[in-house]
Amino acid sequence: xxxxxxVKRVVDFNVKVRxxxxxxxxxxxxxxxxxxxxxxxGVEEAVRLKEGGKATEVIAVSLGPTQCQETIRTALAxxxxxxxxxxxxxxxxxxxxxxxxKAVVDKEQPQLCILGKQAIDDDANQTGQMLxxxxxxxxxxxxxxxxxxxxxxxxxxxxxxxxxxxxxxKLPLVMTTDLRLNEPRYASLPNIMxxxxxxxxxxxxxxxxxxxAPRLKxxxxxxxxxxxxxxxxxxxxxxxxxxxxxxxxx
Amino acid sequence: xxxxxxxxxxxxxVKSATLHVLxxxxxxxxxxHLLVAGQNCRAVADEAAKIAGVSKVLLADDAAYANRLAExxxxxxxxxxxxxxxxxxxxxxxxxxxxxxxxxxxxxQQISDISGVESADTFVRTIYAGNALATVQSADTVxxxxxxxxxxxxxxxxxxxxxxxxxxxxxxxxLASFVGQExxxxxxxxxxxxxxxxxxxxxxxxxENFHMLDKVADKLGAAVGASRAAVDxxxxxxxxxxGQTGKIVAPELYIxxxxxxxxxxxxxxxxxxxxxxxxxxxxxxxxQVADYGLVADLFQAVPELEQALSK
Ligand SMILES: Cc1cc2nc3c(=O)[nH]c(=O)nc-3n(C[C@H](O)[C@H](O)[C@H](O)COP(=O)(O)OP(=O)(O)OC[C@H]3O[C@@H](n4cnc5c(N)ncnc54)[C@H](O)[C@@H]3O)c2cc1C
Ligand SMILES: Nc1ncnc2c1ncn2[C@@H]1O[C@H](COP(=O)(O)O)[C@@H](O)[C@H]1O
Numbered sequence: 001x002x003x004x005x006x007v008k009r010v011v012d013f014n015v016k017v018r019x020x021x022x023x024x025x026x027x028x029x030x031x032x033x034x035x036x037x038x039x040x041x042g043v044e045e046a047v048r049l050k051e052g053g054k055a056t057e058v059i060a061v062s063l064g065p066t067q068c069q070e071t072i073r074t075a076l077a078x079x080x081x082x083x084x085x086x087x088x089x090x091x092x093x094x095x096x097x098x099x100x101x102k103a104v105v106d107k108e109q110p111q112l113c114i115l116g117k118q119a120i121d122d123d124a125n126q127t128g129q130m131l132x133x134x135x136x137x138x139x140x141x142x143x144x145x146x147x148x149x150x151x152x153x154x155x156x157x158x159x160x161x162x163x164x165x166x167x168x169x170k171l172p173l174v175m176t177t178d179l180r181l182n183e184p185r186y187a188s189l190p191n192i193m194x195x196x197x198x199x200x201x202x203x204x205x206x207x208x209x210x211x212x213a214p215r216l217k218x219x220x221x222x223x224x225x226x227x228x229x230x231x232x233x234x235x236x237x238x239x240x241x242x243x244x245x246x247x248x249x250x
Numbered sequence: 251x252x253x254x255x256x257x258x259x260x261x262x263x264v265k266s267a268t269l270h271v272l273x274x275x276x277x278x279x280x281x282x283h284l285l286v287a288g289q290n291c292r293a294v295a296d297e298a299a300k301i302a303g304v305s306k307v308l309l310a311d312d313a314a315y316a317n318r319l320a321e322x323x324x325x326x327x328x329x330x331x332x333x334x335x336x337x338x339x340x341x342x343x344x345x346x347x348x349x350x351x352x353x354x355x356x357x358x359q360q361i362s363d364i365s366g367v368e369s370a371d372t373f374v375r376t377i378y379a380g381n382a383l384a385t386v387q388s389a390d391t392v393x394x395x396x397x398x399x400x401x402x403x404x405x406x407x408x409x410x411x412x413x414x415x416x417x418x419x420x421x422x423x424x425l426a427s428f429v430g431q432e433x434x435x436x437x438x439x440x441x442x443x444x445x446x447x448x449x450x451x452x453x454x455x456x457x458e459n460f461h462m463l464d465k466v467a468d469k470l471g472a473a474v475g476a477s478r479a480a481v482d483x484x485x486x487x488x489x490x491x492x493g494q495t496g497k498i499v500a501p502e503l504y505i506x507x508x509x510x511x512x513x514x515x516x517x518x519x520x521x522x523x524x525x526x527x528x529x530x531x532x533x534x535x536x537x538q539v540a541d542y543g544l545v546a547d548l549f550q551a552v553p554e555l556e557q558a559l560s561k
Contacts (some may be wrong), residue, residue, distance in 0.1 A: 013514065017381040024380050038495075067392035094350070095359045117497055122368065123377055124362045125346050127310050129320065130354035138425035139320055144488065155429060159488045160343040161442075161497070167319065169426040179478065180488060180496065192366035215359035219372065219385040227520060230533075239544050242495040247524045247541065249446070249503040250470060250559070 001147075001171075002110040003046040003055045005080065007062045008100060009071040010121045018211035023220045035071045038116025040175040040184040046114055047079035048182065054148050057081050057115035059108060063100055065089050069200055076195035078189035083110075088212055090205070094122070096212040098130035103208035105135060110172065112154075117142050117176040118179040128176035144180040155217060156202075251280030251370065252305020254308075254330060256323075256339035256348070257298050261291045262361035264298050266443045267340035269407060272277035272303060272401035275338055277402075281305050282408070284412075285330065287323055288545055289316035295414045303408040312419035317428040318344050324351035326420040331356055331392050335370070341396040341498070353394035360394045361386060363498075365401035379494040380517035397444065400500035434487055443492070444473035446503045450491055451518070453529065462487055462552045463507060469559040475499065475519075477509045492517035498514060508548045511536025528552070 011017060011026070012034040018027045035043075049055035061073035061088040062068035072083035085101050105113060115128035130138035140146075140156035144164065147155045148171075157166045157180045187195070205212045233239045243250045253275040258265040268284075274283050282303055286295045287310040295309040314322040327348070332335055337352065339345035341363040353360035365383075366374030372387045375394065400425065441447060448470070450463050460474065467474050475497070476490035492499055494517035504522035509515060511527070511534055519525070520539050528551050529538035537543040544551060 010477060011378070013379075016513070017378040019382050026378055089520075093359050095354060095357075120494065121378055123379070123494065124360075126353070126360055126362060129347065129350035132320075133324065133351040133354035136425075138423075139347075139351065140426070141320070142343065158343075160431070161489060163431065163487060163489050164433075165317075165431040166429040167426050168429050170424075178488075179482065192382075207440035216361065217387045217389070217390065219387055221377075221382050221384045224376065224380060224383050226526075228540045229538065230525070230543060231546065232254055232537070232543045236544065236546075236551055236558050239542055240555070240558040242542055243503070243524070243526070247503070249524050 001054050001112060002057045002059065002108060003038065003049055003104060004059045004061060004108060004110040004113045005046045006113070006115045007039040007043065007060050007066045007074065007075050008119050009033050009062060009064060010036045010119055013037055013120055019221055023056070023222060025218070025221050032144070033067065035074050036116050036119050038118060041181050042114040042116055043075045043078045043080060044184040045177065045184045046146045049148070050079065059084060059110065061086070061101065061104055063088065063092055063097055069128050072200055073195050074115050074181045074187065076198045077192040078185060079191070080148050082198055084203060085200055086205065086208065088201045089204050090212045091214050092212055092236050093214045093216060094124045094126035094130055095215060096210070098134055099210045099214060100205060100208055101131050102134045103210055112172065113174045116174050117172065117178055130176050132174035135174070137172050137174050139174045140167060140169050141176045142178040143175050146175060252281055252333065253278060253282045253336040253338060253347055254334040255282060255284050256327065256345065257284050257286045257294065258340050258342055258344060259286065259288060259291065259294045259410050259491065261288045262293060264294055266404060267342055267399040269276065269301065269404035270402045271296040271338050272338045272360055272405045273396045273402035274364065274397045275336070278370050279314050279499065280335060283308060285310065287315040287318065287326055289313050290367070299412040299414050300408050300410050300415050302406040304410045304412040305416045307412050308417045309414050310417050310419055313421055315421045316373070318348065319426050319428060320347045321423040321425040323348045324355060327352040327422060328355045329420045330417070334392060336393045336395060338395045338397055341398050342556040351366060351392055354394055356394065358394045359388065361388060362396050363398045364395055364399045364469055379513050380520065384523040398498055410451055428431065434489060439471065439473050440466055440496050441473045441475050442499055444501055446470045446472035447475050447499050447501045448472050448505040449475035449477065449509060450507045451477040451509030452482055452483065454485055457485040460499050465556045466552060469556060477515050480528055506555065507552060509536055511539065
């Protein structure tokens with residue numbers, strides 16, 4: 001079974017993001033970029049499937065500018081076998097990403113695609129569901145456990161609002177990762193060196209026959225309103241008094 | 251212009267999130283229809299028909315929708331969508347699972363988790379863990395939207411008298427089936443709709459210690475939440491997580507105990523009306539958003555708080 005993992009290059013989760021003064025977006029120049037954390041979990045799951053004998057090959061795919069290759073290298077260092085980079089400088093929205101990934105899936109014919117549940121930059125939470133729709137595949141979102149059964153199905157436990165839910169889905173399957181699926185490994189130095197020799201194929205939206213133009217127009221991006229600084233209270237008694245008599249919330 | 255709103259329910263009752271989505275639909279304007287997709291859920295449709303401002307309830311009662319599997323539910327929405335200008339659902343586990351699938355089948359770029367409506371085609375949503383607000387405009391013929399419930403005041407649950415119309419099921423895709431669920435049972439209010447929330451973080455040190463928060467919650471009629479760190483450590487289950495990638499809450503009062511205030515946590519609670527932080531580190535970032543900060547050891551402060559509330 002081939003496994004395809006989507007890895008997005010995003011502003012690192014530790015960076016204090018700043019809105020650009022002209023209101024067109026957020027500052028990304030000279031900002032630390034990393035693999036979307038949910039995609040690290042995706043790569044880890046795929047590599048574990050390979051180590052467990054369930055997967056034969058793990059392909060890491062990233063879409064976007066040239067620097068996405070660094071994100072692919074990270075996936076290769078974690079244990080993915082090869083990479084595919086769909087090169088474009090166009091702003092990619094989830095529907096376009098799903099269409100491009102579908103074109104890659106049509107070429108590669110994996111049995112399982114693993115995506116993150118959410119990219120921490122656009123916070124869209126869409127791409128995996130859209131990819132499954134375009135492929136007419138089953139989908140298992142927000143996964144915290146994956147079991148590949150011998151009969152062409154998989155059981156996936158999903159994190160839902162009230163707790164956990166388990167579904168059985170037919171392969172081929174699109175799965176999106178949630179935080180509790182696994183704890184991603186750090187790439188070791190020897191594996192980082194080895195990753196440099198692994199192949200990365202270059203593709204373009206044109207070659208894949210997909211128009212990646214954005215559908216949503218961003219009119220402006222602004223900073224959210226700031227909360228006013230509050231006060232420090234000295235004791236629990238003072239706190240309860242303030243909540244009762246000043247804020248009147250209890 | 252007519253809006254279709256996917257009703258959030260458990261085959262027995264309408265979930266309050268839907269009332270908030272309706273407020274967003276009213277801001278968009280036009281008629282509002284509701285879709286109840288489930289199994290043996292006539293009671294839900296009858297309840298939905300009473301919601302203020304609704305002109306029609308579509309009821310798809312079929313085994314294919316018993317557990318609102320995305321494959322089947324999206325197919326139903328796609329069949330109905332041509333009659334509508336907007337299709338909306340709450341940003342809940344179900345809304346997030348189903349709506350993008352429907353959007354892709356309609357060749358529409360969904361607008362996720364809106365917190366504002368500027369006009370029928372222009373919406374506000376947060377990006378980068380709430381660090382920025384984007385105003386986006388859609389030119390798609392049908393707008394597929396998920397709505398952040400806490401950003402809109404609920405409409406009245408009663409006062410309407412819409413007709414309930416049965417719609418035929420769109421068919422079972424056979425792609426996936428429901429195996430089971432482990433839902434936590436609690437007498438307390440739901441996290442996302444509670445008037446007061448008390449959350450614990452890594453500072454709680456164990457699941458056992460969360461019982462201290464339970465006691466305070468019982469006194470206040472509050473729900474109990476947690477940071478990611480507390481969930482990852484196994485102190486409490488996943489559905490407690492508040493934050494960018496957990497639940498978004500905006501209660502009247504939010505009490506953060508032993509939580510440092512990482513941006514990913516703030517993204518889920520900083521629209522609360524009043525925020526209290528109890529933390530032993532006076533430099534913890536949570537104090538920058540807290541209306542009332544108490545620098546103290548939680549193991550002393552929380553039992554004291556429970557005592558004080560009894561008085
Ligand atoms: C992709 C991604 C998604 C994420 N999503 C979320 C999310 O949705 N929600 C979320 O919460 N986090 C999320 N995080 C994690 C986030 O970055 C922080 O790691 C997390 O919020 C920290 O949790 P915490 O405040 O409980 O722990 P810590 O940061 O370890 O803070 C513990 C606090 O407890 C205090 N403390 C310790 N002992 C005591 C005591 N005895 N008395 C009083 N105070 C005490 C300490 O001073 C400290 O401030 C996400 C991270 C990533 C990368
Ligand atoms: N440009 C991209 N390159 C690779 N994967 C992507 C890209 N955009 C989105 N994805 C995948 O889709 C997931 C969800 O993204 P989103 O729907 O934007 O929240 C991410 O975690 C990735 O796995």
